[in-house]
Amino acid sequence: MKKNISKILLLMMACIIAYLFLLPLLFMVFTSFKGVAESVTSTTLLPKEWTFENYIELFHNTDTSPVIQWLINTAIITICGTALRITTSVLAAYALARLNVAGKKIILIGLIWAMAIPEIVTYFPLFYIFKQIGGLNTYWALILPSGSGVMCIYLIYNFLIDFPKELEEAGLVEGANIFQILWHIVLPSVKPVVITQAFITFLGLYNSYLWPSLVINKNETRTITLGIAALVLGENYTNPGMMMASTVVSVIPVMIIFIFANKYIVKGFTHSGIK
Template identity: 55%
Template sequence: MMHRTKRKNFIVVTLASLIAILFLLPLVWMVFTSFKTLSESMSSAAILPKTWTLENYIDIFSSTSDAPIIRWIFNTALITAIGTILVVAIDILAAYALARLRVPGKKVIMGMIVAALTIPGIVTLFPAFYLFKSMNLLDTFFPLILPYTASTMGVFLVYNFLLSFPRDLEEAAYIDGATQWQILRHVIFPSIKPVATTLGIITFMAIYNDYLWPSLVVNTNEMKTISLGIATLIQGANFVNPAKMMASTVIATIPAIIVFLFANKYFVQSITNSGIK
């Protein structure tokens, strides 16, 4: 019986490893291609480069480059940071108000939030575009940040968590003289931290990887995000340089990987935790 269990575990681990390698292969190819020369990246399908070079990275970060990737990274970092903070803060406050405070029409509001979850995001793109266009805000940070200031999914997620959160802890804090804000900060937020982190990760990835909305509201090269800038490399004059495109993609991938690795434990906790510590 033990040998059968070990054999079964070995097969499962082997299959999982093969699947992981299959998914990682494009990422590995991307990294190695970024160190190839222009001629080799266009003529060779081998994963490992014959001649290793940093020319692609040096060219990208040079002041004479037609791809201002540092500016694109700054734009993306600013938009992503502000958008993620606003979504997490506003969604937690809105969910707490709906779950704990006496809000008039609470059921109607929650019904509208649930209904909004069924509406595809692409439906709202053109109305939002014409709204910002009528206010002459295109090619600024406003249309890149304001649409990300709140999320109905986040409100719904935090709201359902708070429904299962024991009120006894809050009542005990009230008896000890704590205010509403102190309870939210010292009682609610520590327990909701995994959920808030999960919401932050989802929001971060959605804003960081968004291409369609920035492509509608941004025209100038200086206001582009990293995803839009890389798309320009593919569609523009640099489409004949695969190595340079892969180097840009590697640079764009690193921040997302770092954020995910940093917050991974909270992401797992939000999925596995079903009770309150």
């Protein structure tokens, strides 16, 4: 009896904590279905009159809020940037873990030190470089800087140093070259770690605001975060429902990806160097 009471109390506490964490998300979703007057004056969570006018206006007014174009821009940048970072990180981590690289210890120490450098410190030289080569207001300014990830390299390296070399040696005996071993033997085994790092990279690029705000100033090349910021700071700042609708639209792709990648992310955190 006492055990059942304890379980019920724990379940109630878990529900209360979950509700507190979900409350901002619920407020965002429900406010997006409120009209202008109600979204400004309402003190209740649920709308009194449900309406889709915020979503209709958001997708209809393509001159000031081309949401579809912003989402397409964001998709191109996040997918290409994530693929580039994972490719370079896997190759670099495998080279450090398996190949006789000259100065390997110095490189590893440099990686550890590089992780302590704030990312914002690199923004000025990067901005100057892209300005000189005419790369501002282009996808390249947002994709290329994400091509290297020190943390990503280090975590994959930590996993590979404990990976059994016998499997790779068996592949060499069968006549496979180093790239075939990496693709067919190593990558399937480190998939949870790679997917975890890919998801973290994807989230970082998807939610990035400061760097895109420095190199992008054209409406048609904005990402979804820059677009939402423009709506909030622009003429729609008096319409909370519109702002919440745009935020809901931006959150949906990430939630879908998280649902499908959840099991790999959990495996990645439990099997990688994050302890």
